[in-house]
Amino acid sequence: MTRISGEGELVRIFLGEGDRYHGKPLYEAIVLLAREMGLAGATVLRGVEGFGADSVVHTARILRLSEDLPMVIEVVEMPERIEPFVARVEAMLDEVNCGGLITLERARIIRYQPEKR
Incomplete structure (x- = not known):
């Protein structure tokens, strides 16, 4: 992998921890897709609380522990590498008939370089 910098794009995919794709967590399938497509990297963040289009609050608070936290x-x-990735992710979301939100914004890449080994 080579160093990249300049104008890029940041895609964020919001979904639930309980969403599944072919028997595995959907977030895991999306990360594997990004790797398969040779993208620079992907990070999964687990939210402690949130709600989506259904307005159901999912929380990590002990009294209302959810098994479907926001991811x-x-x-x-x-940009030219993000577009085909987003199209594949949309197809995955449609296939499993789950909700979700995808956002895209410009990102100025200051540094991306693999570790020196």
């Missing part, structure tokens, strides 16, 4: 997957990459 956010972030990917920063060059």
Whole structure:
């Protein structure tokens, strides 16, 4: 992998921890897709509380512990590489008939370089 910098895009995919894709967590399937497509990287963040289009609050508070916490997957990459990835993710979301939100914004990449080994 080479160093990249300049104008990129940040895609964020919001979904639930309980969403599944072919028997595995959907967030895991999306990260594997990003890797398969040779993207620079992907990060999954677990939210402690949130709600989506259904207005149901999911929380990690002990008295109302949810098994479907909010999950956010972030990917920063060059625009020409993000577009086909987003199309594949949308197809995955449609296939499993789950909700979700995908956002896209410009990102100025200051540094992306693998570790020196």
